[in-house]
Amino acid sequence: MSDTKTAPEAQARKIPAPPVTIESKPFWDAAAEGRFLIKRCNSCGKAHWYPRAICPICFSDDTVWEESPGEGVIYAHSVMRRSPTGPFAIGYVTLDEGPAVLTNFVDCDLDALAIGQRVKVRFQDTENGPPVPVFSPI
Amino acid sequence: MSIKGQAYIMGAYEHPLRDAPDKSTPQIHAECAKGALEDAGLTKDDIDGYFCAGDAPGFGGMSMIDYMGLRNVRHMDSTETGGSSYILHVGHAAQAIAQGKCKVALITLAGRPRQQKFGGFGGGGRPGQLTDGPPEAGFENIYGGTTHNTYAMCAARHMYEYGTTSEQLAWIKVAASHHAQWNEHAMLRDVVTVEDVLNSPMISDPLHRLDCCVVSDGGGALIVTSPEIAASLNRPKVKVIGAGESPKGPMGGHDLDLTHSGALWSGPIAFEEAGVKPSDMKYASIYDSFTITVLMQLEDLGFCEKGQGGKFVADGNLISGVGKLPFNTDGGGLCNNHPTNRGGITKVIEAVRQLRGEAHPKVQVPNCDLAIAHGTGGSLGTRHGSATLIMERE
Numbered sequence: 001m002s003d004t005k006t007a008p009e010a011q012a013r014k015i016p017a018p019p020v021t022i023e024s025k026p027f028w029d030a031a032a033e034g035r036f037l038i039k040r041c042n043s044c045g046k047a048h049w050y051p052r053a054i055c056p057i058c059f060s061d062d063t064v065w066e067e068s069p070g071e072g073v074i075y076a077h078s079v080m081r082r083s084p085t086g087p088f089a090i091g092y093v094t095l096d097e098g099p100a101v102l103t104n105f106v107d108c109d110l111d112a113l114a115i116g117q118r119v120k121v122r123f124q125d126t127e128n129g130p131p132v133p134v135f136s137p138i
Numbered sequence: 139m140s141i142k143g144q145a146y147i148m149g150a151y152e153h154p155l156r157d158a159p160d161k162s163t164p165q166i167h168a169e170c171a172k173g174a175l176e177d178a179g180l181t182k183d184d185i186d187g188y189f190c191a192g193d194a195p196g197f198g199g200m201s202m203i204d205y206m207g208l209r210n211v212r213h214m215d216s217t218e219t220g221g222s223s224y225i226l227h228v229g230h231a232a233q234a235i236a237q238g239k240c241k242v243a244l245i246t247l248a249g250r251p252r253q254q255k256f257g258g259f260g261g262g263g264r265p266g267q268l269t270d271g272p273p274e275a276g277f278e279n280i281y282g283g284t285t286h287n288t289y290a291m292c293a294a295r296h297m298y299e300y301g302t303t304s305e306q307l308a309w310i311k312v313a314a315s316h317h318a319q320w321n322e323h324a325m326l327r328d329v330v331t332v333e334d335v336l337n338s339p340m341i342s343d344p345l346h347r348l349d350c351c352v353v354s355d356g357g358g359a360l361i362v363t364s365p366e367i368a369a370s371l372n373r374p375k376v377k378v379i380g381a382g383e384s385p386k387g388p389m390g391g392h393d394l395d396l397t398h399s400g401a402l403w404s405g406p407i408a409f410e411e412a413g414v415k416p417s418d419m420k421y422a423s424i425y426d427s428f429t430i431t432v433l434m435q436l437e438d439l440g441f442c443e444k445g446q447g448g449k450f451v452a453d454g455n456l457i458s459g460v461g462k463l464p465f466n467t468d469g470g471g472l473c474n475n476h477p478t479n480r481g482g483i484t485k486v487i488e489a490v491r492q493l494r495g496e497a498h499p500k501v502q503v504p505n506c507d508l509a510i511a512h513g514t515g516g517s518l519g520t521r522h523g524s525a526t527l528i529m530e531r532e
Binding site for chain 2: 013015016017018019020021022023024025028046048049050051052053054055056057058059061075076077078079080081082083088090091092094095098099100101102103104115126132
């Protein structure tokens with residue numbers, strides 16, 4: 001399927017520092033400690049992603065941060081072959097808590113990734129910014 | 139139709155803060171929306187029209203609609219006229235309500251100029267500084283997403299759920315190339331085969347280079363007039379008979395469904411207004427940023443059952459004079475052009491040519507009296523705005 005070699009090592013593509021807002025700062029502060037937070041709404045009980053102050057399900061402003069194990073399954077993915085730093089994988093993970101998260105898959109054979117595969121969060125360093133969540137097969 | 143007496147302002151809310159270091163701009167938009175809804179005695183899901191201007195982070199209203207989880211929006215307007223925008227929006231909202239395009243319109247304004255010392259709007263993060271751009275930026279823009287690999291995810295998921303194949307997607311490019319050979323301005327005029335598409339380099343699995351549209355300069359323009367002025371002009375009349383629009387996004391990560399586009403909602407609105415159905419269409423201009431874009435939109439518009447798009451486009455069914463649904467007879471974005479990476483206007487232009495009988499004779503659809511132009515902007519893989527237009531030759 002692919003004419004590009006892939007190696008089971010962290011992607012060569014550097015991840016830029018994420019823009020941090022006053023609303024997302026608690027997430028990135030926790031990320032710096034290796035903790036993966038999601039937001040849950042006390043009113044409707046549902047978790048959502050990306051984290052917001054107001055629940056995108058029921059519009060309650062009673063949302064709270066919750067630490068997540070960061071486990072789920074691959075919903076869809078694609079390996080970008082046209083990249084100056086080599087191929088990398090982008091995809092969505094459906095967290096066990098429900099919401100889907102856009103991410104990169106690292107430390108794996110990119111050609112072996114499959115929809116439905118179980119993955120777990122880890123953090124990858126960025127240049128001059130907080131580490132960002134990426135996922136690897138369990 | 140006049141707007142006089144056709145709409146009422148029933149909710150209003152002014153944010154109490156004058157210095158808001160602890161809230162993001164999207165958050166203040168949402169708090170204002172919440173306040174106005176509570177004032178009116180309505181809920182978020184009652185909103186079917188959203189109006190914003192340039193202060194709303196993101197592109198158009200897409201980021202804020204997704205941030206707030208406005209699932210029922212069917213009318214969008216991001217007209218920007220500076221500080222007067224929101225007054226103008228009330229007039230536009232009244233027009234939309236008078237015409238039945240929406241029933242409950244939300245207009246928001248928010249910003250934090252006093253916090254600009256913490257960083258500018260948009261763009262990437264400044265190390266150690268807070269920014270105030272699109273709310274999804276920190277959680278999405280860092281992962282190397284492009285149109286190619288986000289649409290590729292749609293294709294991958296569509297293949298997973300429905301068994302769609304690369305060969306079937308390739309037929310869309312093959313059809314476009316058959317049309318482009320007759321267009322002297324088209325960037326790619328060579329007729330290609332399914333094998334040519336499959337043998338072109340993989341860009342982002344499972345999309346090959348020939349699954350992707352061209353990158354082109356250029357542009358286009360349209361003139362829309364009243365019936366009276368149309369009657370006074372010496373040109374064939376193309377009547378607008380239906381229009382629909384819809385946003386689509388992950389809405390908090392629970393609505394992620396990469397195999398569907400906003401055409402699922404914008405299509406039926408337009409067809410209902412026009413009083414016609416997909417099978418009545420003699421010609422279709424379908425946004426073709428990628429082959430998968432065409433396939434998903436054809437399904438969602440109702441030209442075939444969901445999941446059957448692969449079979450529908452195969453074997454030349456989109457080629458004028460060969461198949462049942464001639465599409466993009468100018469060669470489309472896949473072969474002709476995609477000016478400034480926004481192909482919507484060329485979709486309308488070729489539909490107008492077909493309805494006037496002024497398409498190239500080799501691709502002109504005989505007696506073309508009903509046509510559709512449909513497009514999707516943004517990314518099918520994240521959030522996008524969908525628009526459907528039905529036109530009739532008079």
